[in-house]
Amino acid sequence: MADLFAAFDPPAPAEVPTTGPLADRLRPRRLEEVVGQSHLTGPEGAIGRMVAAGKLSSMVLWGPPGTGKTTIARLLADAVGLRFASISAVFSGVADLKKVFAEARDHGRLGRRTLLFVDEIHRFNRAQQDGFLPYVEDGTVTLVGATTENPSFELNAALVSRAQVLILRRLDAEALETLLTRAEEAEGRPLPLDADARAALVASADGDGRFLLNQAETLFSIQLDTPLDPASLSALLQRRMAVYDKDREGHYNLISALHKSLRGSDPQAALYYLARMLTAGEEPLYVLRRITRFAGEDIGLADPQALVQCLAAKDAYDFLGSPEGELAIVQACLYCATAPKSNAAYKAQKAAWRSAKETGSLMPPHNILNAPTKLMKEIGYGEGYAYDHDSDDGFSGANYWPEELPPQHFYAPTERGFEKRLSERMAWWDARRHGRNPDAAS
Numbered sequence: 001m002a003d004l005f006a007a008f009d010p011p012a013p014a015e016v017p018t019t020g021p022l023a024d025r026l027r028p029r030r031l032e033e034v035v036g037q038s039h040l041t042g043p044e045g046a047i048g049r050m051v052a053a054g055k056l057s058s059m060v061l062w063g064p065p066g067t068g069k070t071t072i073a074r075l076l077a078d079a080v081g082l083r084f085a086s087i088s089a090v091f092s093g094v095a096d097l098k099k100v101f102a103e104a105r106d107h108g109r110l111g112r113r114t115l116l117f118v119d120e121i122h123r124f125n126r127a128q129q130d131g132f133l134p135y136v137e138d139g140t141v142t143l144v145g146a147t148t149e150n151p152s153f154e155l156n157a158a159l160v161s162r163a164q165v166l167i168l169r170r171l172d173a174e175a176l177e178t179l180l181t182r183a184e185e186a187e188g189r190p191l192p193l194d195a196d197a198r199a200a201l202v203a204s205a206d207g208d209g210r211f212l213l214n215q216a217e218t219l220f221s222i223q224l225d226t227p228l229d230p231a232s233l234s235a236l237l238q239r240r241m242a243v244y245d246k247d248r249e250g251h252y253n254l255i256s257a258l259h260k261s262l263r264g265s266d267p268q269a270a271l272y273y274l275a276r277m278l279t280a281g282e283e284p285l286y287v288l289r290r291i292t293r294f295a296g297e298d299i300g301l302a303d304p305q306a307l308v309q310c311l312a313a314k315d316a317y318d319f320l321g322s323p324e325g326e327l328a329i330v331q332a333c334l335y336c337a338t339a340p341k342s343n344a345a346y347k348a349q350k351a352a353w354r355s356a357k358e359t360g361s362l363m364p365p366h367n368i369l370n371a372p373t374k375l376m377k378e379i380g381y382g383e384g385y386a387y388d389h390d391s392d393d394g395f396s397g398a399n400y401w402p403e404e405l406p407p408q409h410f411y412a413p414t415e416r417g418f419e420k421r422l423s424e425r426m427a428w429w430d431a432r433r434h435g436r437n438p439d440a441a442s
């Protein structure tokens with residue numbers, strides 16, 4: 001069995017291989033052939049500049065699947081004359097790392113530096129990631145890590161600080177079309193697709209070049225009398241599921257986009273991100289919990305029905321389940337997106353909580369304390385309490401604040417939606433409170 005961790009120098013054949021999977025046969029032989037990443041590999045890109053200077057720094061290649069991370073790492077070693085070694089964090093442990101570092105050190109003594117490519121580097125635990133540091137610092141290896149996850153969350157800060165984080169973009173339609181053209185040139189015939197089906201095939205790849213070429217290879221293997229239309233193509237090939245990890249960055253990116261679309265009163269965008277999450281397999285009640293939180297934080301009393309709509313959607317979803325119950329979540333989403341917005345209640349909560357923590361255990365004024373015992377009555381509990389309903393307008397204007405704390409102003413309703421009416425009520429009360437009890441006015 002071949003040593004999985006053995007080092008080798010990548011060959012630079014003059015001709016493209018004629019056997020093997022299509023994606024391997026079309027793997028770029030030079031950096032200029034890499035598609036969709038010219039912001040990195042072009043003359044003004046970070047990788048292009050390093051190659052031109054003939055010197056690489058350690059780096060982390062962060063991007064979606066099928067965007068060229070492994071290919072770029074292989075070509076980098078060849079471009080600057082480094083020995084190439086490769087490991088996968090999925091299959092290796094501490095012993096494997098020690099072996100790779102020892103081999104790199106041996107080659108270093110002979111004047112041959114090593115580029116160590118670590119696929120899925122985020123799968124190493126924190127201690128294993130720390131193990132790279134001394135070998136990166138002393139130049140034993142030039143580290144090129146590949147990850148689909150946000151390095152800020154998944155990699156040690158010490159490791160990230162010693163490597164450039166280079167972001168690979170999902171392949172756009174132009175880059176994917178280039179790959180299809182190369183595939184047709186390699187096969188010597190066009191794909192059996194009409195124009196609409198070809199566009200559908202590109203869209204189905206969701207930016208993943210490897211997936212696209214695998215689908216193209218399947219199409220080349222089938223004998224067809226007439227080109228496929230989109231419906232026939234869909235029946236023949238499975239559509240790629242969107243990249244979405246429910247506990248990783250994609251999850252947080254989409255829920256953030258949903259929340260901000262709701263806040264920005266864009267129901268179309270909000271519905272799009274809701275659909276992105278639910279069609280990718282997100283738990284519907286999680287999304288509804290976030291919309292419900294939005295109703296309290298960003299709508300509040302500007303439209304008190306927003307919270308009611310969210311809770312009704314929860315009951316409807318519990319009653320109906322998926323997929324029928326998801327329409328209730330859509331309704332709640334659209335209601336919140338189109339409702340008047342106010343964060344006044346949210347700001348009031350934060351201000352009141354802050355004041356409560358700062359003021360400690362201040363005693364409320366005696367006039368609003370109950371006096372269930374004779375002793376409590378004797379020391380003044382309940383003395384002077386004004387029962388609001390005894391007033392002609394149902395408002396006493398009494399002071400409810402501790403003696404040591406002047407009246408505070410936490411909640412400031414906006415002039416939007418229902419809060420406009422609340423603002424008018426509060427102004428009415430404040431005016432009467434000031435007239436009847438100037439010391440209690442806020």
